[in-house]
Amino acid sequence: MGIIHSLSPDLINQIAAGEVIESTHSILKELIENSIDAGASKIEIATESAGLGRILVSDDGHGISKEDLPLAIKRYATSKIQNFHDLEHLFTFGFRGEALASIASVARLVIESGTEGNRTANRVVVEEGKIVSEEEIPFFQGTKIEIKDLFYNTPVRRKFLKTESGEEKKNRTRVQTMALGEPSISFRYVQNGKEVFFVQKEEPLERVLSIYGENLRDHLLPVHTSRNGMTLRGFISHPDFYKSSRTGQFFFVNNRSVELKFSAQILKRCYGELLPSGAFPYAFLFFDLPREFVDVNVHPQKKEVRFLSEETITGILFQGITEVLRSSTPVEFLEMRRRLSMPIPYENRGGESSFGSGFGGPGFGVGQGMFGNLQTEGESLIGPSSIEGRQGFSLEGIGAGTNLHLLGENVSKHHLFVPKKHFGVIFETFILAEAEDGLYIIDQHTAHERIRYEEVLRDLKSKAYKSQSLLTPIRLELTKEEAEEMIAEKQRFSELGITLEPFSGGTILIREVPSYIDPGKETETILDLWERFKSKDPEERELYDEMAKCVACRSAIKKGDQVSDPIIGELLQRLSYCENPSLCPHGRPTLIKLTRKDLETMFHRI
Secondary structure: OOOOOOOOOHHHHHHHHHHOHHHHHHHHHHHHHHHHHHHOOOOEEEEEHOOEEEEEEEEOOOOOOOOOHHHHHOOOOOOOOOOOOHHHOOOOOOOOEEEEEEEEHOEEEEEEOOOOOOEEEEEEEEOOOOOEEEEEOOOOOEEEEEEEEOOOHHHHHHHOOOOOHHHHHHHHHHHHHHHHHHHOEEEEEOOOEEEEEOOOOOOHHHHHHHHHHHHHHHEEEEEEEOOOOOOEEEEEOOOOOEEOOOOOOEEEEEEEEOOOOOHHHHHHHHHHHHHHOOOOEEEEEEEEEOOOHHOOOOOOOOOOEEOOOOHHHHHHHHHHHHHHHHOOOOHHHHHHHHHHHHOOOOOOOOOOOOOOOOOOOOOOOOOOOOOOOOOOOOOOOOOHHHHHOOOOHHHHHHHOOHHHHHHHOOOOOOOOOEEEEEEEOOOOEEEEEEEOOOEEEEEHHHHHHHHHHHHHHHHHHHHHOOOEEEEEEEEOOOOOOHHHHHHHHHHHHHHOOOEEEEEEOEEEEEEEOOOOOOOOOOHHHHHHHHHHHHHOOOHHHOOHHHHHHHHHHOOOOOOOOOOOHHHHHHHOOOHHHHOOOEEOOOOOEEEEEEOEEEEEEEHOOO
């Protein structure tokens, strides 16, 4: 007797359910896609016990006729395709004819639907994939699908699900992502009887802001480019507004949310040095492509798609983003470059500037260098009073932290880096400086990050900062879920000198901020800290360390910033007093040393 045999239809459906139904959020995706395909203008979702107890999705679409209801729960029965040509020219989300059949095999299912031109609607009850009752009900336009007792007959599937709160979070994320792709449809989501999400029909930008908060409004750049009948549209964030993870990046192909394997690399390449290490821009990008150019039938859950020419898609993405970034340099950055490029006149104790004379003209102090006349440990070479109130870029402009004269008498230079003089900046990034033990090449960005990190960390540990009450509170616009989670950590923010207060819905008011956060950077810094905290386990959260890193990232001089000579000198001085001047807070090098012996060896002098 042979060992190969045909499987029963029930077992086939349960196997298919394993491919299509990953979790409750997978069911929501399938049902919402059916509602969108049905032409709905309003979709309402309700779940209980993270969807394991009950899921209800209702819409006002064109509905399912009485004759089609029995077929709707059968495998490979669909209204979306009839032949192979249709498969290559899909314009709907669902098409495989497996979703309802798969769901019906692992849950109890009730479908109610009404179609235009009828006096009544119809209702069917399905258990174990079979219709157990049918009846007529009062008319309404659209479809309601109720799912109860998910995985009641496959309990092993339930064991692999996350906690109820974890599943609820995934459900909310799924609904929000799908609502993002369909701004012309109203969405309402209720969890355990409480409304957690509601958006009306609106424009694409307003939909993004409704879901992800008004904080984004002034930080989004519109993207729109076309090539050969293909269009990329949407929004990316200013380089000054970013997250510490990729959770703010969304890509849609013909309004279908997809995972693009090359998207992260393209974004990183486009932004380049505009973003600090570990920073990820927001992206809400939509590809409108010819249907024959896309194969959406390569993944059971349709998470991924295949393109006729992936190079074309990457080209459009790269072109669209780079065009926007090149033409939309932030005004703050332009203003900073203008101020940084202005000379800061000052007089030293001898009546002459240590800079602007000697070999190479302005910016190349050779003779008696900046550090050559240093007399006292801890004394600032550039006294704050000498540039205070003068036109140009003040020392406070490169961070709200401590200047050298405030470090105290007991702080000494680090033996690893004791500079004597500097010779300016090359490639708008690297400072050349001489010390007793050799020539140093210093990255102005990572060096300033290290300085700001240690300054803020020192202030936090010693409580050497003041919190300032704001006359006008700063508003944080978040989702209700995010606002509740953030307020739950209110005490931890208070330890950092930040006072938060719930307002209404997803709005939080910032009442007090600490002095170590640069003015104008409060919103970005607090949101950055919050993102870092959400991405880590509680035991891994080093409160002061994370905050110091956030402030350092936001306030540090960037590559390309034109920094005047006095500021370079102050930067090197402050770096020499750091506990670890050789690495930035993220582990990147701040400086490279070439000894006299290295140079003599290179030139064959020894």
